[in-house]
Amino acid sequence: MPIIRADNLSKTYRVADKQPGLRGTLRHFVARRHRDVPAVTGVSFQVEPGEVVGFLGPNGAGKTTTLKMLSGLIHPTGGSVRVAGFEPARREGAFLNQITLVMGQKQQLIWDLPPLDSLRVNAAVYGIPDGEAKRRIDELAEMLELGPELTRPVRKLSLGERMKAELMAALLHQPAVLFLDEPTLGLDVNAQVRVRDFLADYNRRTGATVLLTSHYMGDITALCPRVLLIHQGHLFHDGSLEALTERLAPQRQVRLELKQPQPPEAFAGYGTLEECQGHQVRLLIPREGLTATVGRLLTAFEVVDLEVSEPPVEELIGRLFRQGSL
Template sequence: MLPHDAAVHVRDLRKQYAVHEKDPGFVGSLRAFVHRKTRQVEAVRSVSFDLAPGEVVGFLGPNGAGKTTTLKMLSGLLHPSGGEARVLGFEPRRRETAFLKQITLVMGQKQQLIWDLPALDSFLVNQAIYEIPDEQYRATMREFTEVLGLEGILKKQVRKLSLGERMKCELAAALLHRPKILFLDEPTIGLDVNMQEAVREFVRDYNQRYGATVMLTSHYMADVTSLARRILVIDQGQLVFDGDLAQLAEQGSGGKTVRLQFRQPVSGAQLAAYGTVVSSDGLSAELRVPRAEVSARAARLLSDLDVADLTVQDPPIEAVMAELFGAKAEVPA
């Protein structure tokens, strides 16, 4: 795809911070007052990718990898130290009005709603800021109220809303101007399972209805697997993977998961001869087996043990991320 066709175009994007360091204690504070020590930290290092109009992309990586920093640069909140970023043809760092009217950044741990006022008042403020015509505003409000189930909560003070209710209102406020680009940073964090699914369904519906481009980070892999076909993985500020979920599983894992049900109890020690035992409770077990040996080991299991059922699957994406990044991997809480 040519860069001028891209909704988001990024080439060699970089962000470097100067981090101040201080020795502990009173003496350290005095020294820092006279002579501050700093070190340079590269939060994002030469990241390049293009997103097509209407594409939904998962943006994954361990904590501190540079995901939020990248989203902030693409939304214009941070200026890059180098490289090029264009969103809908605009340079985000310029924060032009025409640009801001076509994007949104939703951060699950930040809020834009006015705490002591009803959510509806914040919506009216956003209508004025984005200069949304009354007819479009009313139509969008009817749509969001129905899809998100906002009836009955719009006139409550925001501080009296539950976390799930507040997140629904945050999404509605962020998308009231019908942006073409959605940068979603942990939009379901802290929500229960039902509310997470409601948010996913809303994002999916919005993408299909308006053809919006979505870039999504999340601790919950179900968010990514249910919404995105393409995955970008960043680690230590560098893009280390760009492809679909199946490719990520292939690259990140040298094995497949074999799930077993037995008619007679089988010990973990017995199963160790056939692969790495992930779990075992006697009548059921899960093994990790090298891809090249799956057929042979499955045949041995069926021949040697009293197996009632055997299935072979790619490992869950959470396990793949854990293998790629070790203890740093972001997996569901």
């Protein structure tokens, strides 16, 4: 049974339609008009227990709105959703014990108190006994490489340390479902890697289900075998990230450094020649014939260096969002 199930999920906001200027303000005061703005339209998907799924889309695509509906913070306008067997909008205590929502641009820790104090408050809220709370805090602190930072006021922590402490607070009650909205937002490269490693390790240890949004493709490629793509409120892809990459880029890029320069016509039949300048050659070669073609190149030419690379995932996904479809 899927632990997350959304069927034709939709959310429309009713907003005031005010015209600019004094006349528009007066008219808005005496005869207010409204218009409907669709944020999410007919989104359907399922997530199995233990899956780590990336939820991708440009700003304003509907990612955060969907996560808020899945966590019960806002009610859907249409469709239905079930998470861990519950209807999120009811916000039942048993449901809240099963989920957590981490938003990279929001914080739950008290600014002037050490994280340890906030963690103890969270433990009391969730009814976790003192001994068990200490054990969980110690385990999470070890996984996140936090020590003295837990006893310093939150305002004195670095952004990376605060994000780790936020994760501790969010995971203290050992939720089965993690909704993570930009958890590495604003972090430096090293902090991003540490948070990714922690999330992967936490998923392996606990079997928790993770639905992750991020604008950093490094988060997605490191953690998410499966991705959902949303554009202007519509879900237009649900499947393997690897299969999507192969579909978008059926060729791989091969760069050669040759001992002796060769004319462009020397590379006929090896693929699509993108560059041939002096000792440097760049080819696009179909994936299915890559090994055989590289072998032929090594036999036919004196190769000083060879590099095979994938096209950047960011570029491929960015192209999809500009199109809004596959």
